[in-house]
Amino acid sequence: MTYNTHRFGFSLLEMIAVIAILGILATIILPRASSGNDAAKVAACHVYKGDIEIQAELWNHNTGSWPAADLASIGADANYFPEGLPTCPVDGTTYTIDTSTGLVIGHSH
Template structure:
């Protein structure tokens, strides 16, 4: 009689049950990664908007407060600057021209809102750019990530 080798049915069931228990504990940990990635992306966009506005403001001051300013690398080449604040306007040729890559975002030039297209609730996953009212006031950049 030949001796048979292999796993018994009880051993296979035990391994499957253990793997199921491990998966049940690991799944909640990985389920929030997609939302965290979207929040990180929206925060990175806000940082780009802040940095781009500061760079445009510096170029504006260096160019004797003349608008539009030429920004090397900008897809449109020139950025329109608000005469009161000295920062890019809330327009396509303003802040949108400063921020280079908007893949995955939609920009509304009437409101200065960048919304994330892939978010479950795009209206609550956005960056809002607003000009300061006073002369030289730093523009506001507000992040809403509750819908990411």
């Protein structure tokens, strides 16, 4: 039991590292490659999606259930989003998740 919990925690760390690297790459490479402000916004949206899904995974790991679909529960918890929930830089909408998978709905810009 303890071993399994440790293994799961480590995989979360790996996911966080991957998302962080992707975020850095996206913010550095994508805006230059397309030289468009829209592309930078799309890249930022993808980073936010990844961040929300990671935090939702942590919430699920800690509480045993997914956060509310509108993210009101997790968004109010500074342990997960100390700077508040992000909104989509492309269309300005708030993010929602599928409460059966924990994945952000839409935003396939």
